[in-house]
Amino acid sequence: MTGADPRLRAYSGRPVEAVTLEAVRRGEVSADDLRISPETLEAQAVASERHGNPQLAANLRRAAELARISDEDVMRVYEALRPRRATAGELSALARWLEERGCPRNAALVRQARDVYVRRGLTR
Amino acid sequence: MDAQRVNLDGFAVENPELGLVALASPYDPEPGLVVEDGVVVEMDGVRADEFDSVDAFIAAHGLDLAVAAEAMALPDVALARMMVDPGVPRAEVVRLCAGTTPAKLARVLAMLRPAELVMAMTKLRARRTPSNQAHVTNRLDDPLLLAADAATAAAFGFRELETTVPVLADAPSNAVAVSIGAAVGSPGVLVQCSVEEALELELGLRGFVSYAETVSLYGTEQVFTDGDDTPWSKAFLTGAYASRGIKMRVSSGAGAEVLMGGAERRSMLYLESRCVSLARAMGAQGVQNGGIDGASVAGAVPRGVRELMAENVMVMARNLESCSGNDALMSESDVRRTSRTLPIFLAGSDFVCSGFGSIQRYDNMFGPSNWNAEDVDDYLAMQRDWGVDGGLRTADPADIAALRERAAQAVRAVYEWFGLADFTDEQVAAAVDAAGSKDLAPGDPVAVTHAARTIRETGLTMADVVTALYETGFEPEAERLLDMLKVRVAGDCLQTAAILTPDMRVLSLVTDPNDYSGPGTGYEPSPERQAEIDAIRQQRSVEDLRREQAAHARDALRPAGPATQGGDPREVVIGVSPATGRDIWVTLSGLPVVDVLRELLAGLEEEGCTARIIRFCDTIDLGMIGLSAARLAGSGIGIGLQAKGTALIHRRDLAPLANLELYSIAPVLSAADYRLMGVNAGRHAKGGAPEPARNPYTDEAIEARYHTKVVSLVAIERAHCRPGALPEELVL
Structure with missing residues (x-):
């Protein structure tokens, strides 16, 4: 890719410029090499x-x-935040889980959602 | 008048009770903001404990409280003027709007008149370089046709392609096919597949799409919840896309709440202002609005089309990317749908259309767009007329054919590689040549669904598709798709209004900020881009015309010495223009000049007259040619003929600009008309007074069709004109 910062590294730590077509073909590129x-x-x-x-x-x-966090967990949190999918307790638990996984900002978002959902009848 | 197509459109009586009101409803709240200890306790007349979930999210995340007091205290008209005034920097408008509530910003936008909206859009758009998005879909979800059409769309310059499905399960197949086709057409084209939120996210996570747009917002809590989301679930989704480096914008737009019976008596602009405030609050980089599916609802009420544009400007004022509607067909009338788009097209938007239907109307699974495949030439001509960049370019038909072939072959190879489907040579050829899916043999509809299910269930990713392309001999396309995956790692497309150029540079608010501050500033196409805009395939030069004429040259008309004075009272002279039989051989109506002369001669012969043909080389004026011919004729009657076909009958005692009969509209003249002119000239020569022949009538835009040719033909005639040159006889 033209214009890419040579210092740019993927989630895996691998420099992006090392992710070549040849490496992909040889199966030497993992999902984390193509992840931000x-x-x-x-x-x-x-x-x-x-x-x-x-x-x-x-x-x-x-x-x-x-x-x-994994794709599956991302999908799971999204699903729980949709209307009437989770109880207030489940949302609290989800917030705790996010907190423990190093996602305090997302945990705060979920807790805020819980409070509004309870008031607006959006919990299960 | 009732038969005009505009009368097929529905027009609604304004009705705030139903939300059928564009810019302002008597039920819209008074703007207001009360902040205590850094917390919003009242917004637009609602106390915090009464906030619905939309209010609550905006109040918690959407307002810059450091600037709110200043912004809310500004009179509406002051902020409206700042939006329009080129002397006020964009950044200052953006700074203040960050502190405005939904009701406040709606009121400000409602003040802008159409021309002011154009000025505001010109200045407030995030990205300096305008761009455009296309829809690529078909009724069959045929992957070969999707790929070919995606390649075509990319070749025409679209930088984002949006596909969707008539059959939800087909989505992974469509996403793969369009991504491959786009990569064949051009590097750096972003691709999305619009489906249900969770599946769309999954396609993104797997790398099958490079951006997302179908993340719908609504202006009332009821409709939002009916859409099976909340501001928090949507905000989380926004973060989820960003966490994988995937560009994402949200969708809203007037009319959606009205259609769902949940407008709560508010104006469309106010409800949309809530959506746009929410989009900013959630941290989405951009918004697709301007009606979208509800565009016709807005179009049905007074000032509705103006409201659609105000929505786009509102997005820009909140410092977000605008994908500016102009997608759903909002009128049966070509005039009305053009009128709806034109101001946005002139001002320039991050994406002029949030879905120009690059395919046949019947193949557009979003419904027909306001602009469709058959409109591409019109759109290109509009770009050229106004000298504006609407994001499209002319594509050479031969190049398109080659790209379509390669795109279909690439998809065939990848589908075979993974055992998804086996396509025949005939299927590939049909897709390459097809204008739309009606041109394809009815395939096996289960085959696509089977391929899509296999893609989904076997856990294929875009990296696997890259390998398949590489292994099957499509290395450049493999490289391009790999580059699209690497773009995610860099994250530069997460910034506001990001697109990729064909050389993979990111253009966004960060790298290509709009710097318009009046005439002489802001976006101007580069000389190369200007040449692309100007050089539509239909343009012709004098040299093109000269070549066209030369192809019809014949040796039937030969010079036969200097012209002399005739004496036979039955002789009529046909005077022809300097280029006749030299560089011009065909008239504007497509008749060979030689045939025209034969018709004139035959007409004269019918009347028992004799004739000579004389070429005049010192003038291109038809009156002078006819008069000079008359003066050399024994009868005193002459016919003047310009090679382009214009003809008249003259008499030697008349003034040059007078004449007996005139055919002025050369493009519509037939052989029979020239025969009649020959007959009438003969009758004049015999002293009769025939009924003058009349120009055939036409209601076509005859000047639009032929004036460029006329200019070239006159230039060619002029080049053969020599002052003082003597007339010469010609034999046929």
Whole structure:
């Protein structure tokens, strides 16, 4: 890819420029070699802040936390946050789980959702 | 008048009770914001304990409280003027709007008149370079046709392609086929597959799409919940996409709440303002709005089309990417649908259309778009007319054919590689040549669903597709798709309004910020891009016309010495223009000049007249040619003929600009018309007074069709014109 930062590293730590077509063909590229890292997301958050969008920055910081959890867990949390999928207790448990997995910003989001859902009848 | 297509459209009486009101409803709340100890306790007239989930999310995340007091205190008109005034920097408008509540920003936008919306959009758009998005779908979910059409769309310049499915289970197959086709057409084209939220996320996680857009927001809690989401689930989804480096924008737009009977008596602009505030609060980088599926609802009420554009400007004022609607067909009338798009097209948007239907109307599984495959030439001509960049470029038909072939072959190879499907040569050929799915043999509908299920269940990823392409001889396309995966790792496409150029540079608010601050600033196409916009395939030069004419040259018309004065009272002279039989051989109506002369001669012969043909080389003026011919004729009657077909009958005692009969509209003249002119000239020569022949009538845009040719033909005539040159006789 032209214009890529040679220092850029994937989630696995592998430099992106080392992810070549030949390496893919030989089966030497893992999913984590093509996955964005929390550090890169943090750097993007800083750029968003600089360009007048603190909310986008906050989202990218939540994303930096989610970068560490599996696709299945991401899908699971999303499903639990949809209307009337979870009880208040389940949402609290989900927030705790996120907290333990190093996702405090997402945990706070879930707790806030729980409080509003209870008031607006959006819990199960 | 009732038969005009515009009368097929529905027009609604404004009715705030049903939410059928565009810019302002008497039930819209008064703007207001009360903050205590850094917490919003009241917003737009609602106390915090009464907040619905939309209010609650906006109040918790969406407002810059450091600037809110200043922004809310500004009179609406002051903020409206700042949006329009090129002297006020975009950043200042963005800073203040971050502190405005939904009701406040809706009121400000409602003040902008159409021309002011154009100015505001020109300035407030996030990305400097405008762009465009296409729909690529078909009724059969045929992967070969999807790939061929994706390649075509990429070749025409679309930088985002959106596909969807008539059959949900087909989604993985469509995403793969369109991604491969797009990669054949151009590097760096972003691809999405619009389906139910959870499946769309899964496609993103697997790498089969490179952005997402179908993350719908609604302006009321009831409709939001009916859509099976909440602001929090959508906010989480926004983070989920970003966590995999995938670009994402949300979708909203006027009319959705009205259609679902849940507008709560609010205006469309106010409800949309809630959506846009929420989008910013969630941390989405952009919004697709401007009606979208509800565009016709907005279009049905007074000032509704203006409301659609105000929505887009509102997104820009909140410092987000705008994907500006112009997708759902909002009128049966070509005039009305063009009117709906034109101001946005002129101002330029991050994406002018959030789905230009690059395929046949019947194949568009979102429903027909406001712009469709058959409109591409119109759109390209509009870009050229106004000198604006609407994101499209002319594609050479031969190049398109080659790209379509390669795209279909690439998909065939990948599907065979994974054992998803075996396509025949005939199927590939049919897809390459097809204008749409109606041109395909009815295939096996289960085959696509089977392929899609296999993709989903066997855990294939885009990295596997990259390998398959490489192994089957599609190395450049494999490289391009791998690059799209690497783009995620860099995360630069997460910034506002990001697109990739064909050389894989990211253009976004960060790397290509809009710097418009009045005439002489802001986006201007590069000379290369300007040349692309200007060089539509239909344009013709004098040289093109000269070549076209030369192909019809014949040796039937030969010079036969200097012209002399005739004496026979029955002789009529046909005077022809300087380029006749030299560089011009065909008239504007497509008749060979030689045939025209034969018709004139035959008409004269019918009347028992004799004739000579004389070429005049010192003038291109038809009146002078006809008069000069008349003066050399024994009868004093002459016919003047310009090689382009314009003709008249003249008499030697008349003034040059007078004449007896004139055919002025050369493009519509037939052989019979020239025969009649010959007859009438003969009758004049015999002293009769025939009924003048009349120009055939036409209601076509005859000048639009032929004026460029006329200019070239006149230039060619002029080049043969020599002052003082003597007339010469021609023999046929």
